[in-house]
Amino acid sequence: MKILYAIQGTGNGHLSRSMDIVPLLQQMGEVDVVVSGIQGDLSLPFPVKYKFHGMGFIFGKKGGVDLWKSFYKAKIRLFMKEINKLPVDDYDLVINDFEPVSAWACRLKNKFCIGLSHQAAVITDEAPKPQDVDMMGNFILNHYAPVSVNYGFHFAAFSNNIFTPVIRQQVRDHEITNKGHYTVYLPAYDDHRLIKQLSEIKDITWDVFSKHNKKVLKHKNVHIQPINNQKFIASMASSAGVLCGAGFETPAEALFMGKKLLVIPMKAQYEQHLNAAALSTLGVPVMKSLKEKHREILINWLENGKVIPVNYPDNTKQILQSIINKHSVGKLP
Structure with a gap:
């Protein structure tokens, strides 16, 4: 059986999930x-046959997605060429993790x-929703x-077609300790803003x-380093808690590790507000910015925050x- 597995490369969540899914699919076909x-940071441990520009989103530096820059970088004509170039008919099965070229x-x-993604879960009627609906999102x-x-x-698992998160094997296998520091991943904020607030x-x-940033920086009690998969996992595994955006993979891994968690959803990214609504139902605190x-929410979390128990088999x-x-x-009717 020939399988095409399509990955959204904007951000690291889809890429990190693929590290577990692709080797398993390779056992099946x-x-x-x-x-x-165009904004993923992780290198993949398997060959990528087709690499496209696609229709990704650009993170801003003030807490949100930069919609204007995303639109400017979209390159619609190139997107259409990529759609026509991809030979989906050569495959018995196409499995899609929110990737637009193969989908279209x-x-x-x-x-x-077949859609197999986090986005497929958040839009179901059974999944928690925020009070304000973003029509465009x-x-x-x-x-x-x-x-x-x-x-x-x-x-x-809010419904029969929704499953608990894919936790990477290297996360499952990692030793969990508490060295007292707090791990932070807020890609929508620039380093200056993080240093100013956290210090x-x-x-x-x-x-x-x-x-x-591509180099290590230290300012008072704030240590900044570029994204590195192994170092990030090690930092989370040895932390007292995790402060991050309301994405999916990082909060899920923090919960799996038994770390207390505080999330800040990105502005202008409705998916993160849907995630925040779901996390809130589990008892995870949410901070607007x-x-x-x-x-006060951050201080209270540092002083009184609790671990939320989860079961992610x-x-x-x-x-x-x-x-x-x-x-x-499967065939379309």
């Missing part, structure tokens, strides 16, 4: 990988496409990478991983096998 997007190639060529989540059938991963809480050591007026192989068994001869 001949696998080619397509990645699109399948849609235009009437090819069955909701539209993007539903139409950015259209598929024939959806399966999703979320912080809890004012003087009795805490902050271990910050940055998308905006790093601004001083919200600092290692069942990714069974999930993949059941999906493949169900759809290996």
Whole structure:
């Protein structure tokens, strides 16, 4: 069986999940990988046959997605060429993790496409929602990478087609300790803003991983280093807690490790507000921004925050096998 596995390359969450999923798929068939997007930091341990510009989002430096820069970088004509170039008909099965080139190639060529992503989970009726609905964000989540059938991963199994998170094997196998520091990953904030806000809480050591710097910096009690997969996992595993955006993989891994967690959803990214709503139902505190007026939430978390117990079994192989068994001869009506 020939399988095309398509990965959204913007940000690190989809890429990190693929590190576990692709080797499992390779046990079930001949696998080619397509990645699109322009802001991922992780290198992948398997060959990528198709690498496309796609339709990614650009992180700003003030706490959100830069929609104008994202639109400017979109290159619609190139996107259409990439759609036409991808030979989805050569594959028995296309599995899509919120990747638009393969999704639209399948849609235009009437090819069955299986969605297996976190985004598929957050848009279901059963998943928690924030009070304010972002119409544009909701539209993007539903139409950015259209598929024939959806399966999703979320912080809890809110319905039959939603599974608990894929936790990377290197995270599952890592020794868990507490050395007292706090691990920070807030890619929508630049280093200057992080240093300014975090250094004012003087009795805490902050271990910050940055998308905006290629060298190690230290300012008072704030230690900044560029993204490195192994170092980031080691920092989380030995931390007293994790302060991060309301993405999916990093909060899920922090919960799995038994670390107390505080999240700040990115402005103008509706998916993160959906995640924050789900995390809030589990008992995870949510902070609107790093601004001083919200600092009381941060201080209270540092002093009184509690670990939220979760059960995330290692069942990714069974999930993949059941999906493949169900759809290996799937065709659009």
